[in-house]
Amino acid sequence: MTDDIASLIAQVEDQERRLVLGSFTHDDAWRLGTLLVELARARGLPVTVDLTRGQQQLFHAALPGTAAHNDVWIARKVATVRELGTSSFLAGLRARAGGEVFEDAPWIDAARLAGHGGAFPITVEGVGVVGTVTVSGLPQAEDHALAVEALELFLAG
Template sequence: MSDADIVARLEVELARLVLEHFDHNDAWALGCALVELAQERSHPVAIDIHLGRQQVFHAALPGSSAENDLWIARKRAVVELTGEPSYLVGRRHAAAGTDFHELTGLPVRDYATHGGAVPILVRSVGPVGVAAVSGLAQADDHALVVEAIEQMFEVGE
């Protein structure tokens, strides 16, 4: 699949991931759902959910490391800047043949356009937080977050 095809698929996916509500209780439930999915599959991931600027859920599963937390922070920074999934931002730049860091002037140490951080979007409100995973290949990090959101909130195709 080409980067342009991936971008098109991710844009459609993002449009359907708009929720009716999201609060602290939802963040906890989403975090627990992510932990359960990751444990069932023996994924060595770190999981993080922010509501606004507040970290409201964090888990580090066996095999994950502090480096995963750094990746989460960098991916989350991209989502907070753009309001879009970090994977979509990265694939969009790949498809265009551009470099996010060169275009924005933002440092690599603080921003990562790798998959795994997804905005929490609420209808009539916009982005209210970020759900992120790190520890797998970037497409798999992204897919795990999307799967948990779709299951928990019964959104999707």
């Protein structure tokens, strides 16, 4: 494993430990989703934003420059978080650190899962992972970073 990947893995693991909510309601999903859309609009980013709790989609917005294919990526990234309990970015990084491509692993259904950045677990203190916040449309590290930035702002607010 290279030092760069190890450092990035440690950074994402730290984000997942830190970004824990006290609760996550429908209203929280609306506020976080709206915050993400506002960040993207202010920067002119062509992204689709999605928030779930359990199996329920609570927020979804597709900004100009996106396509239906972004929804396919979102579904695959969300399924990765649900299955592994970690961000889709971390799943891909850990595979890469082991010299593998996430989607090429024999136990991975690449049509259903994606080890690409953008889906981040919504974790509630004392409960665990309850949902996802997902961004699709940018390079994977940028999708991940935008989701993390929005969660950090949401928690600070």
